Every structure is written in C-alpha cells, then in structure tokens.
Amino acid sequence: MSAPSIPNLLSLRGSRGGARGRSRGRGGHPASASSSSSSATRDATIQGTDTDAAVSRMSAVDLGYLQDPFAQFFVQSPAVGVPVRRLPIINRGTYTRTAALDRLVSSFLSGGESGERQIISLGAGTDTRCFKLFSQPTQAGLIYHEIDFPVTVRKKLQLVSSIPSLRAIIPNTKLEGETWSSQQLPNGCQYWCHGLDLRDLLKEDRKSIVGVRTDIPTLLISECCLCYLEVSESSNIIKHFTDRIQSLSVIVYEPIHPNDPFGKQMVSNLAARRIRMPTLDEYTDPHKQEARLRNAGFNSTQSLTIEEIWKKWVTAEEKERVDSLEGLDELEEWNLLAGHYVVAWAWRGKGFEGWERGLG
Known part of the structure; x- marks a missing residue:
C-alpha cells in the first residue's frame, strides 16, 4: 500500500517522466497456489510504486516546488536508488497534488472547536506528512495513524x-506485533504505524485497529490507495470506518476519465507495468467519485480536478513562482494530464467547519 503524486500513468512521457504512485491496497484473496503467487507478485508491484512517489517528491523538493526537509531521507536507501529529476509537467503535478492535500488537511486541523483530532492515512508508504505536522509546535492533540503492508511499515521504523x-x-517508539507507535509526543500527540493488509479489515473476525479513536473528528486519506482494490473491497474498507466513527471525513485522490484517448493510454501504460485500478473503471469522473462518497454515508461532498485546483487554489503569485522554476512549454498537455486526476472529499458529523465554509 502507499500513496502517490500523479502516479504511474506518467510513464506516458517515457523513462525520464517516471510514474509515482504510492502502493496501497490491492485485489482479492487468492484461491490457489497459482493465484496466490500472482497476488503476491501484484502486491509487490503495487508496493514498488512507492519508490516512484519518493523520487518524484524529492525531484519537486530539489527544484524548489516544495519545502520538505524530510523527503531526502526516503531516497537515500539503496533500495530506492539515485534521485531522478522528473520532467516539468510531472513536478508541477506533484506540487499541485501536494498543495491540494495540504490545504484540505490544514483546514481539517484548524476548523471548528479546538481539541483532539485524528488522521488515518491508508497506504502511507514513504509519505512525510506526519513528520511535517509533528514538527510544527502549534499542532496539538493530533493522533496520526498510517497503514501499509508490514514490510513497508518495518522499513519506515x-x-x-x-x-x-x-x-x-x-x-520513544514502541513495537507490538506489526504495529509501532510513539504515544507520548509533545502537545498530547500520538503516532501509530500499522503493518496491515487493508483487505484484512474485511475479515469477519477482524477487530478494530489498535489506537484508533472513534469519539473524535477523524480524517481518512486515500491517495491512490483504494483504487488498487476491487470496487467491493474499496467500498467495504470505507464502511469499516463509517460503521465505527460518527464524525468522519475522507479525501480520495485518484485518476479519472479512462475512456477518452488520453485515459486509454494511461490505462495501457499501467497494464504494461502489470498494474490495474478497478475503481478507475467504476468511478470514471468527478460526479461519480462524489456519488461514491455519498453512497458510503457522507452527507456533504465536493471535488476538483488537479487542473481546477491549479487554476482556483494556487494564487497568481504562487503560479508565477512555480513557472519561474523550470517553465512549462506543454500547457495543453499539462491541462490534459491534470484533468485526468481528481481530489474528492466528503464529511459528516461535527468538527468540519472549515470544509463547510467552502474550499472549492
């Protein structure tokens, strides 16, 4: 499991353009030795997209798109390889996706009444958001959970x-089974990192995830994670949380529009890497993504494509700064690419006043 920038589909531009998904989630359980081997291979392929995410994030940081002092630590391992400079169109995608998620997370943490809040990041992989948040002295009462494959969680530890x-x-990290945590951070914060296959949440005898609170406003994040699961599995994993947490919100970042010429090429590129995104065939546009979240039990939903986020959420001064870093000649291609990714968010219950005031 893991999260991405503007992922694997960007191999469309060739090896220099590299993709950057973050592996998170995957398909159904095997029924035989052969299918078990196939499932394990697919899981390993999905896990490998996390490397792309780390490299793309580092490229954006090196060139000045993003400020992230922690990104460097996830690209120096021999398993990750030498940092690669991505193409300008990909760096801009990484920047815009990160800016969008940062804005939504910041609004969630600062909105409404003060008090404890909880974030659950599905397929977190090499994501550095928890380090950035906990390094801010003003951030108090945050309980942060990350969920990923056990092998990924052990590497992070x-x-x-x-x-x-x-x-x-x-x-002061403490390891218990496949979960490690630090429960006495400054300002009453906690960090939990769970080695868990998300599909295991669907087992009948599955207990609640250790450390997860059900009585405080909670944000569930899926950055290209649930898209790797079968549609029914994806829906039931969201249901696992909606059944337990009343004041709940969710952010989903996924590709869309698989059936136009550009989308078909994206799907073809994924297939060449033996990667399949079942939800891409089901939730093909922003409206269907919002309907997906309403059907999951959320009262309020919104969505914007990456193209719309660049136009609406990035100020003129910031656009000028980003443009000055590399310049971007392929504006038509940027708009096409950015229009094929969506950020959808939804909420119910109390504690989401910032979102209710409108971000779109």
Missing part, C-alpha cells in the same frame, strides 16, 4: 530509528 532528524520528531 528502521528509518525513523536510524536517522536522528526523524527520531527527534517521533521518539
């Missing part, structure tokens, strides 16, 4: 334990 800059932010 090794990094945090071995790198002083990370260990200073998340100290």
Whole structure:
C-alpha cells in the first residue's frame, strides 16, 4: 500500500517522466497456489510504486516546488536508488497534488472547536506528512495513524530509528506485533504505524485497529490507495470506518476519465507495468467519485480536478513562482494530464467547519 503524486500513468512521457504512485491496497484473496503467487507478485508491484512517489517528491523538493526537509531521507536507501529529476509537467503535478492535500488537511486541523483530532492515512508508504505536522509546535492533540503492508511499515521504523532528524520528531517508539507507535509526543500527540493488509479489515473476525479513536473528528486519506482494490473491497474498507466513527471525513485522490484517448493510454501504460485500478473503471469522473462518497454515508461532498485546483487554489503569485522554476512549454498537455486526476472529499458529523465554509 502507499500513496502517490500523479502516479504511474506518467510513464506516458517515457523513462525520464517516471510514474509515482504510492502502493496501497490491492485485489482479492487468492484461491490457489497459482493465484496466490500472482497476488503476491501484484502486491509487490503495487508496493514498488512507492519508490516512484519518493523520487518524484524529492525531484519537486530539489527544484524548489516544495519545502520538505524530510523527503531526502526516503531516497537515500539503496533500495530506492539515485534521485531522478522528473520532467516539468510531472513536478508541477506533484506540487499541485501536494498543495491540494495540504490545504484540505490544514483546514481539517484548524476548523471548528479546538481539541483532539485524528488522521488515518491508508497506504502511507514513504509519505512525510506526519513528520511535517509533528514538527510544527502549534499542532496539538493530533493522533496520526498510517497503514501499509508490514514490510513497508518495518522499513519506515528502521528509518525513523536510524536517522536522528526523524527520531527527534517521533521518539520513544514502541513495537507490538506489526504495529509501532510513539504515544507520548509533545502537545498530547500520538503516532501509530500499522503493518496491515487493508483487505484484512474485511475479515469477519477482524477487530478494530489498535489506537484508533472513534469519539473524535477523524480524517481518512486515500491517495491512490483504494483504487488498487476491487470496487467491493474499496467500498467495504470505507464502511469499516463509517460503521465505527460518527464524525468522519475522507479525501480520495485518484485518476479519472479512462475512456477518452488520453485515459486509454494511461490505462495501457499501467497494464504494461502489470498494474490495474478497478475503481478507475467504476468511478470514471468527478460526479461519480462524489456519488461514491455519498453512497458510503457522507452527507456533504465536493471535488476538483488537479487542473481546477491549479487554476482556483494556487494564487497568481504562487503560479508565477512555480513557472519561474523550470517553465512549462506543454500547457495543453499539462491541462490534459491534470484533468485526468481528481481530489474528492466528503464529511459528516461535527468538527468540519472549515470544509463547510467552502474550499472549492
């Protein structure tokens, strides 16, 4: 499991353009030794997209698109490889997606009454958002959960334990089974990292995830995670949380429009990497993404494509700054690419006043 920038579909531009998904989620359970092997191979392929995410994030940071002092620690491992400079169109995509998620998360944390709040990031992989949030002294009462494959979670623990800059932010880690945590962070914050296949949440005997609170406003984040699951699995995983948490919100970032010429090429590129996104065939446009969240039990829904977010949420001054970093000649191609990704968000219950005031 993991999250992406503007993922795997960007291999459309060739090897320099690289994709950057973040592996998260996957298909159904195997029924035989052969299918078990196939499932394991697919899971490994999805996990590998997290490397693309780390490299693309580092490219955007190196060139000045983003400020993220923690990105460097996730591209130095031999398993990740040498940092690669992505094409301008991809760097802009990474920047815009990150800016959108940052804006939504910030509004969630600052909106409404003060008090404890909870974030649950599905398929977090090498995501650095938790480090950025916990490094801010004003952030209090935050309980942050990350869920990913056990192998990915163990690697993250090794990094945090071995790198002083990370260990200073998340100290005194405690490992129990496939979950490690730091429950006594400054300002009443907690961090939990769960080694868990999301499909295991669908088992009848599955208990609630350790450390997850059900009595405080909670934000569920899926950045190209649930799209790797079968549609029914994706829906039931969301249901796992809606059944337990009343004041709940969700952010979903996924590709859309698979049936036009550009979308068909994206799907073809994914297939070449043996990657399939079942929800892409089901939730093909922003309206269907919003309907998906309403059907999941959320009262209020909104969505914007990455193209719309660049136009509406990025100020003129910031656009000028970003343009000055590399310049972008392929504006038509940028609009086409950015129009094929959507950020949809929804909420119900109390604690989402910032979102209710409108972000779109």
